[in-house]
Amino acid sequence: MTRLLYSLCGGDAECRFSPHVWKTVMSLSHKGLDFQEVPTPFTAIKSVEGGFSQTVPILNDNGHLVRDSFDIAVYLEDQYPNMPTLFDGDGGRAISRAIEGYAQFIIQPALVRIVVKDIHDLLAPADQAYFRSSREARLGRTLEAVESAAGEELAAFPAKLEPVRHTLKFQQYLGGDSPLFADYILFGALQWARVVSPKPILPADGPIRDWFERCLDLHDGRGRRMKAAA
Numbered sequence: 001m002t003r004l005l006y007s008l009c010g011g012d013a014e015c016r017f018s019p020h021v022w023k024t025v026m027s028l029s030h031k032g033l034d035f036q037e038v039p040t041p042f043t044a045i046k047s048v049e050g051g052f053s054q055t056v057p058i059l060n061d062n063g064h065l066v067r068d069s070f071d072i073a074v075y076l077e078d079q080y081p082n083m084p085t086l087f088d089g090d091g092g093r094a095i096s097r098a099i100e101g102y103a104q105f106i107i108q109p110a111l112v113r114i115v116v117k118d119i120h121d122l123l124a125p126a127d128q129a130y131f132r133s134s135r136e137a138r139l140g141r142t143l144e145a146v147e148s149a150a151g152e153e154l155a156a157f158p159a160k161l162e163p164v165r166h167t168l169k170f171q172q173y174l175g176g177d178s179p180l181f182a183d184y185i186l187f188g189a190l191q192w193a194r195v196v197s198p199k200p201i202l203p204a205d206g207p208i209r210d211w212f213e214r215c216l217d218l219h220d221g222r223g224r225r226m227k228a229a230a
């Protein structure tokens, strides 16, 4: 059985940092499925699996190709219905889209402005050139200009996590008593920050820190085994 997950890497191939790939790593682990991660630099993505996708994650499940972290979670849920559920039903599947929207429009853009220069610095030279030109075009500023405002973004970040802090007053996970894909969506974003940047992005204690530490320990500590940036 071959199950391959193409995973973004830095100059050090062991440094796997994509927030979207982390969602899939956690989804596969949650389902108890074996897989092999294939380290893939930014500039190699377009040649993976005959140019199947412009972005990672890409899953090759015994010859069946799936792209996009949410689509992969849906595929795994439908393909492996007897393994632990990622959504706990149609309602959970639907509400996970709201968490995806929150991560995509509130959390990740803020984190990009905090860590984009840190990401650049851990890439191999060919990827650095691609990353600089694509991200500077997207952000409308040099990476150095974004980095110089990172302190203000960092100070504003805890307020953006308030909806999560509220939720965790009532339950251990966004999914309730145990984690679901919704947790992995937010975990992926915060794990990305943990792996690429030494900046103190999460509070040192409190409900969000406790939840994140619990997520790092899930599935035999899969998340914690990835080295944090120092």
Ligand SMILES: N[C@@H](CCC(=O)N[C@@H](CS)C(=O)NCC(=O)O)C(=O)O
Residues within 6 Å of the ligand: 008, 018, 019, 020, 021, 042, 045, 054, 055, 056, 057, 067, 068, 069, 070, 134
């Ligand atoms: N909606 C997609 C987004 C995937 C995505 O943007 N992946 C980034 C890495 S985190 C990527 O592959 N970027 C390629 C590039 O910027 O060239 C998902 O959830 O999988």
